[in-house]
Amino acid sequence: MTNTVRPRPLIELTAAVAASPEVVLAAVEAAIRAAGGGRIEVDRVRRTVAVQGGWWYRGEYEVEATAGGSRLTHRVRNVARRGRWAVPLANRLFVGYRARTSCGFTAFVRDLNVEFGGPERSTLET
Known part of the structure; x- marks a missing residue:
């Protein structure tokens, strides 16, 4: 992680996927790379991917x-070095940001579960 202090997540979502951690990690990495943009960090030992x-x-x-x-688990963090205070304010003005993030994560988990033979509906924890 770039910053030494991990800021508290603005959004945190968790759901179950019916596949091994290695398979899920590879699917997450592939999806992020396919989306493009940003700097990607992969830690296979800790099983984390960040963009x-x-x-x-x-x-x-x-x-x-x-x-x-x-x-x-998907977390969105504010890592701004300047103007940190503006991010939560801006996100409140982008009405529906949390809902869009939640919908996108839910759809991604559903697609993974369909692909790997799990339930189409997974309980989403926020």
Whole structure:
């Protein structure tokens, strides 16, 4: 991680995926690379993928092993070095940012579960 202090997430979402952590990590990395943009960091030991772009955005994905496959957690952090205070304000003005992030994550998890034979609906924790 670029910053030594990890700012508290603006958004944190977690859901179950019916596949091994290695498979889920590879799928997350592939999806981020396909989307393009930003600097991508992959830590296979910790099972994390992060993408950082723009002046404030850092999206982090963490994969943990569970009895039924994996738990995928997505966090959005404000890593702005200047004007940090403006990010939460700007995001409130971008009405629906949290909802769009949640919908995108839910759709991604659903697609993974369909691909790997899990349930189409996964409980989303926020």
